[in-house]
Amino acid sequence: MVLGPAEVQLPCADLAPTLAFFTGELGFRVETIFPADDPQVAVISGHGLRLRLAPGAGDPGIIRLAAEPRPNPAVVTAPNGTRIEFVEPDPPVEVPPLEPEFVLTRQADSPDAGAGRAGMLYRDLIPSRLGGRFIASHIAIPDGGPVADWVHFHKVRFQMIFCRRGWARLVYEDQGPPFLMQAGDCVLQPPRIRHRVLESSPGFEVVEIGCPALHETLADHEMELPTAAPRPDRDFGGQRFLHSVAAETPWTPLGATGFEVRESGMAKATKGLADVRVIRPAHTRGLEVPPHIGEFFFGFVLEGAVTLEHEGAQALQAADAFVIPAGEAWRLSGASGDLELLEVMLPAGAVAGLKH
Template identity: 70%
Template sequence: MFKPTDQAEVLLPCNDLQPTLDFFVGELGFRIDVIFPADHPQVASISGRGVRLRLEPGDGDPGHLRLAMADPGEGRVLTAPNGTRIELVEADPPVVIPPLVPDFVLTRYGNDPTSGQGRAGMMYRDLIPGRLGGRFIASHISIPGGGLLSDWVHFHKIRFQMIFVRRGWVKVVYEDQGEPFVMQAGDCVLQPPRIRHRVLEASVGLEVVEIGCPALHETLADPEMELPTGRVLPDRDYGGQAFLRHVAADTAWTAFGDGFERQDTGMLAATRGIGDCYILRPGASRDLAQPAHAGELMFGFVLEGTAVLERQGEHALSPADAFVIPAGEAWGLKDCSEDLRLLQVVVP
């Protein structure tokens, strides 16, 4: 049975101990934990920078280490006397936003309702398979079984990330935002950069839509932080953005366009203009014409109901279908069902 006090070592072959030991201790700041035999040392265990190494005679791959540093310089790679390559990398590199590759995207639930297994038992369905050049990711996430979740306190290195509950409910907790709370269908949150959070529990059949930029971003665990923190800081700044919790039941509908209605979430203000999110529904009209936009993203997801998307032809829309309209193109909806609810996310 393994115990928390058990230690692991990375074995590196080393047939000439002293110069390699001098390199790791003198140049990289490792310390000697074990060394033997005393009269002619050939084996040593050393530790430093979050790793424990064992140097001992032998053949094979001398290994490749990545050492994260505050200021590693550019492209530095060192080689120890035993042949081990040490790559010096930045400990906290900036978020890289790939260039946008505009494209019209139409993802139909009926054509591919399957999902892939993701983190913490979540099933992910990709809504923008091409990722617009790697700039955006949109996922239709479900937790079929519900219940308590094996999630942990974590955060994301992102520019923009939001979560909208389509069906069911989910219990979550966020850093400095009070006690855990339940998000119901129609609710959403803005997860600003690096805010620590955890998903605690979900109803059977939970479905959410998550959109992030960039598409490829890191999820980092924070085992030192306990949530809730006991603080409520609604005005706290997280990387230039504010935490936002939108409660659909408390939000009025307002007129939008010619005959539609819109439920705003307040996301444009919380992101300081980076992204917006709102829900549309038919009012006096079943048709909606939209002018061309000049932004990065115009994303739509059919929460409920049906419609016909007009964009260089007609495209029937059903529940859980998603689309992206490229900049410079006018588009519209027609023949919308009375129960249509369309989630729109815009990055201007």
């Protein structure tokens, strides 16, 4: 099948003034017009669009045109009723004000995961999104194999992925050939870094956290990955790419708490914006945590079971998650010997000290 150029048809009862507006005011050019003696239909092109102005009923539509600087007024209406909105070519990331709250999300009480981009199943771990500031998702690819992904990037303030189960083969801009992210590994996706998921194992699971909650995913149809020359220290919006490999990272004492911690290097990669770590019991089954002074503290039970003492005793199992607001103390008790708890905090160092 051979397809020609696509056109969007807009209703236009009076062609002359509408055509004059689109060509004179907006810089479109005429491709086709007929009949010659009394024009009623015109095809025009410009700004990546091809429009057909023709008699008929229907919504006159909205056209968003990138403009720098934006004209005043920023919204105009064509004679046929089409609304023209002039927008910034690359608007900055907007981070909504934080609406803090205690969040507890149990896997047993969660609705079925919803189908998301590239065939992935998404489970929402922060339904309120804390006012739109943060999103946390438990993502799974049940069947494994090649992933129907494409080269893309995200307009974000912060985004990290922690692998809970299985493995995935990933490739990132300026970070060398594809590599495996395996259970326990963590990846920081700096703002706008191009990347692609190539394939995964059956039962692949990750926890993904992003800020803001609502952010754009944009395709890059021109870039081919991997890129030619690795640039591991490249700065992306004040951050650098990080692949923290669990198998290469030792467990160390978490102060004198009786717990151990496996650090990720996230604080350094984000210049203090965030930190990610995994903790587990070593010599004790309880941990008292002082109030944090940051904007975000998130916990996810990777393995085992524990009781979260905050607003009562909350029994947690694997794949349960919680968020603790700033200024509120909490405690872990009755931790199973195999407990592993993922902690994500913004900024790094939001929890100043720990005691058992």
